[in-house]
Amino acid sequence: IIGNLISQSSLSLLSKDEYRQLLVIHELYRQQAEMYKKKTHRVDHRIVSISQPHVRPIVRGKAKANVEFGSKVAISVVDGYALIEQLDWENYNEGITLRESIENYYNRFGFYPEAILADKIYRNRDNLAYCKSLGIRLSGPRLGRPSKMEDKTLEHVARQDASERNAVEGKFGEGKRKYGLGLIRARLQETSETVVALQFLILNLERKLRVLFLKFLHNTILYFDNRNLDCL
Template sequence: MSKIRRIRDFQHTFSFSSQEQQFNVFHDRFLKSDLGRIYRAVPWDGMVSALGLKEAKKGPKAIFSPRGKVALMFLKHYADCSDRKLVEGLNGNLDWQFFCGIYIGTDRLENFKIVSEIRSELGGKLDIDALQKVLYGHWSPHMEGMNAVTMDATCYESHMRYPTNVKLLWECTDWLQRLLKKVCRENKSAMPRSKYLKWKKRYVSYSKMRRKTKKKRQALTRALLLLTEKFSLELDRWEKEYGLSFTVDQYVRRAAAKKAHAQQHALFHHGVRPEGRIVSLDRPYVRPIVRGKEKKPVEFGAKVHKFQVGGIGFIEHLSFDAFHEGIRFRKTVLDVQGLTRTKVKIVGADAIYATNKNRKFATGNGIGTDFKRKGRAGKHEGHRKKLAAAITKERAARLEGSFGNDKEHYGLKRIHARTKATEILWIFFGIHTANALEIGRRMAKARLAKAA
């Protein structure tokens, strides 16, 4: 390795064009980095085929090839930064350019929205099961212990403000009022009279209060319910009488606002707790997930049930609606056996899975678990306790540890995507970027051992 020097010491003689002249030198350096290990670990052709990506035959040539689009999603979670900073880094980082299969040279990418455009394109094509089969097929030679599986669920939260009934109703009222105002302005008609400005001031004052009394909350809720209903009915009247048309996004938001109003009206006036409660007008698909944690009893985002084989995690089920992970024990075991073509002999899962039905299934199929024993101790109780302790340690250290690793280092602490499809894509690539780095390190270790 040559000595590292300061650019200012030889800035008049250093040639940046050497990136082209010494391509192999720079590329070999890239392959030795963690990003290069991910690059070696990803089955690019299989993923491109599973996503159904092809080069466009008509029109100008895209900046990113189908392979480059997939690489950009991995790079997004490896860098764990915003789309704007990702594009800025791509302009100046040669390793990132190698990873995405482009060479920018003296040019610059200015449009950072290209990342979200690619994310939206891939989100509509994502098939989690098909892609995970491709990944497993490529990674399986570097995985051990296929007959042992651990499983658990976690919530990957969406990036949104903490929802309350008053905040939700104000979002609906404010958005419907702005839409109605736009319609009236375009049709040169006067806005219908309302007390919107009065209650806007009161909402701002209420928001600044440290102690929000029940009396003020009820008065504000009642007024916002009336305003939301009034603006919604006015828009319906304009659409019916004048044949106005709205965009798809506006129709979706109007439907979400109507549903939220109906839910909050029933809750406020009749005490009926809503099913499928809407907590955000921007993300009407997000539901409250009750987790029961001390610091965070309720989370808002996608609940993901994962299983881990050979230290590599895969998504078994993903839903924005709450579900009980205990009922997915049998299906997870069968899915693992279908994926690995190996009979599962050991399963690690926490106490929520230890139902009589799951115990019966595990016993009937000769599967060892770390469930707490019921009834009398058998003659092999000492052996059973050692096995259960080893399984619990593996699950707590590796599977639950991967949840924190994904959230802290691979962009899954808060999901900043704006649609349901792109949120699912975000979670998928965040999880498998961590997996790809682990497999890449195993591959590098095997190459060193073989060379020695």
């Protein structure tokens, strides 16, 4: 019916938003027809919202929500500050972002990190070889079956790295609890990405404020201690 109306009329009668919705609906219909014909429930770049066609369903397998909708953010944490490494609406593999994150670190600070405390998904052979070529220690046990004679020191370092890596998960939890990172209401893709970036900016500013406050408090305590010593 819509095709007949288009052939008998002109698309110029539609507003910009209406024309955009028409294109989205055409693509949505194509995807649904493809899944119906192939008898599958999956299609690339699947549209789940006409008003927000950039949003993708991301299967997480969580007990509370098996599928989540929203942007996927990969971050790094340096000295307690969270840095956005990649923000995308597609369900990408985080392991492919490590090399770019390492080069971003070099561009920011002028040198490569001594060690990277990363999740298991980052520990593939390509990333391990790349880190080894730069003299970077990538945390975690070596690939393959663990040896029975594995050094206890290496095992202790691996546990310590895993414990320190919890700071990354803590940043996401802090952002969702205190700064509304999990309650973004922006509709446009560009606006949503801007809001996410602002949330991490505020999170880092709060971190900087706490560091400055602790330095001020420490210096104040030292001043009063020295004053008391002089009086004695």
